[in-house]
Structure formats: structure tokens, C-alpha cells
Amino acid sequence: MPSESTAVVTTLFKAAKSGVLALTLAAFATASVAAERLYIFTENYPPYNASVSGKSFAHDEDDITGICSDMVKAMLARVDYDYVMKMRAWSYAYDWVQGRENHGLFCTARTEEREDLFQWVGPLASIKWTLFAAPDSDITLDSLEDARELQIAGYKGDVMSEYLVGQGFNVAMGMSGDVNTRRLMLGQADLWVTDGLVGPLVAEQEHGITGLKPVLVFRETPMYLAFSKNTDPAIVADLQQALDAARAAGELDAIAARYE
Template sequence: MLKFLKSSLVFGLLFSSFTAQAELPSYYKVVLLTENFPPFNMAVDDKNFARDDGIDGISTEIVREMFKRAGIGYTLSLRFPWDRLYKLTLDKPSYGLFSTTRTPEREPLFKWVGPLAKTGWVLLSAPGNNISVASLEEAGKYQIGAYKNDAVSQHLESQGLKPTNALRDQENIKKLLSGKIDLWATTDPVGRYLAKQEGVTGLNTVLRFNDAELYLAMNKDTPDEVVQRLQKALDELRAEGFVDEMTNNYL
């Protein structure tokens, strides 16, 4: 009788383990979206559309390995603009978006996996422009350019500022150099990386006003099992040194 009970218990544990795994169908796939946000995610050919192996960057390498280790299928595409990708991920089940800054305003809108990387938010001025401000409140008297629906722009708006939002962050480089904006609100090191691609160096950091972390943002209807498996895979990769290795490869 005791032997029978032990056998039943083992069978029950195996069955419950099997059903837990079976909750996620083998055909399940996450639709991953990203944008040109170097050096974290970017098209190999610098264009505004790419798929799969045509995309690289720190976050891209980490996300690929994360999904592989978690055993979860996905499709990956890089598109434009960010505003559209953000809204698609909000609206469509099984969609995910990276690299997304996790903020208090966004917290309830998604399920989160991360962090993938750390960044800072800065106000930059053109070479030779010696604007000096000690706070965002002081910066409000200047014309500030930002990236539409980006976390930096959303934060400025939440503080009562009214940035001029562009659909491409690169547009702000030209506006800054031409004097159409006084300050460029962007992410560090992304802003400097973009500027260097445009042949622009010597930008001045006027104010660093926040430190932030980048995540994979998942639609709220994503099964919890998916989020948990991805987070577990990421935690393992970080412990093994993979995340640091990818970051050092690009920076």
C-alpha cells in the first residue's frame, strides 16, 4: 500500500509538471519589435526596417539568447517610428518591445522583463554653446527637442515642460546645430552615438537629470509563464557574465 502511495505521488508530481509546461503551446510565439536605438538595438545596414539577423546591438544580443534559453519562439523586426511600435505593443497580445525604459508612468501598462541595460537622461547643447542650467525647471526657458513618446520626452511633459517632439531622434541633431532648438533631451550614450554617426562630436552635457534602466516591455495579456521563463533566463545570463560581455563588446 505504501509503495502504491509513493508511486501515485511521483506520478502526480510528474503530471502536474507536465501540465504546467503544457500551458504554453509549442506554436506560441512572441512578436518582438524594436527600433534604431544604438548601441542597444539597430539595423546592421542603418536602415529603418530590418528583420532577424539584420538587427544587432547590446539588447538585441541579450534578448536573442534569453528567448533561446527560455525555449520560447519569436519573430523579430526593426521598424519606425517608435510611437507606432509603442502603440502596437500596448494593443496586441503576445507583442513585446525593446529597449523600453521602465518608468512609473509606464509601469502598469506592460509586463516587464529586465533590466537589459542602464542609461542616463541628459540635456545636450551644440558644440560651443555654453548654456548652463542646474535643473529642469531652469531648462524650461529654453527650446528643448526630444523624441516623440520616448521615455525622456514623457518625463519632461510630466514635469510641465513642452518639448518639441521629433519622429526621429536624429532630427534633433540637425535642429540643435541649426539653432532651431537650444537643448536636446536624449538618452546617454544613445545621443552621442547617433551624433557621431552624423559626424557630430563635441556636444556638451548641460544636465544629467535621471538614471534609467532598459527593459523588454510585454503586452499585458502575455501569459505570466512567458514572463517568468524569460526573466529566469535573463537572470542566469547575467550571473554567467553574458550581459556584461555583450555590453563591453559594443561600448
């Protein structure tokens, strides 16, 4: 029969083992939660995505609003995944997300060129690829080919700008689209390629300029939340199901209506 001191040692040893087991289980649980944390990026692209502060970056979802942003939040409210949402320059975020597990980017235009680069959740909204001219411009276009000899303002990483570059058009690429209204007004560009809603909004909010002339809409593309290929497809499926449920409940239509 063990002595009293031996029994005490045995009890302490068992407690220690239990403590180690608890810590080990806690570590596995933490690792599991971390593995399911989503890192979601967007850009300042009002009215689809916008920072509350008006700056081109944000570090928290509460500082990010807009049509697509609110749709993504409505989707995320229906799942149990932990997530962080940040706003960064598009070209940076586009490169950063690829190859990183559980990283996503919205609103990303889903095109044939990008199809195999991501896993897709959506659609969210659609963009109209529009060429704008300055308010006093006399430029008219019957087709995209009519813009072949003109200087077009765009920005790096933007799907519309990259498309025109690939088609051999003369596109002056900046790091963001915020300055392109001013470039039109200064005569540094003949046209600006951007979304039909974004152009006039940015021109007025950023520069106080109204009356931009939409001279040609040459394409329309659905936008999605794009996840890296490294992300578990089961997570992507969960998010798609949540987005479909939000749409069926009328939440997405209600969000879009708030920005009309």
C-alpha cells in the same frame, strides 16, 4: 463473417479516421506552437538597438544588433519559444504591442507611469536622461528647472521627451530622434534630450558632428523587455528566468563590454 470487400472498406474507413485524427492533432499542435510564438519589436536607438544596414527599420533578428538586442537574443537562446524580431519606429511599436498577445518591446524604460501597462523582463541596461547642447553653445544648467524657458528637441513616444512635456517644458516633438542633432546645429532647438550614449553616437554617425555638450544628466532609468498584459504570465516568467541565467553566466556583462 464479413466478406473480403467489406473488410477492405472497413480497413479504408479506419485509415481515413486515423488520417483525420492525425490532421486534427497536427492542427492542434500547430495552434499550440503559434500561440507560443513571440513577436518582439525594437527601435533604431544605437548603441542599445541598431540595424545592421543603418536604416531605421529591420525585418529579421539577423539585421538587428546592439547592447539590448544582443542581451535579448542571449535570453531567447535559452528558451524554446519561436519568435520574430522586427525594428520599427518607436511610437508605432509602442502602440502596436499593447493589447496584443505575446507581443513585446525593448528597450523600454520602466517608469511609474508605465508600470501597470506591461509585464516586465529585465533589467537589461540603463539610460541616462541627458540634455545636450550644440558644441559651440554657452548654455550651463545647475538643475532641470534652469531649462524651463529653453526650447528642447525630443521625439514622440520617447520616455524622456514625454516626461518633460508632462512637467510643462517646451519640447518640440518629432517622429524620431535622428534629426535632433541637426536641429541643434541650425539653432532650431537650444537643447536635445536623449540618452548619454545615444546622443554623441547618433550625432557622429548620422551627421558627422562631434563635440556635443552634455549640460545636465537629470535621471537614470533601467530598461526592460516589456510584454503586453495579454501575454501569459508563465511565458514572462520563463523569459525572466532565462535572462537571470544568462546574467549569472556572465553573458550580459560580456555583451556590454563589447560595446564599450
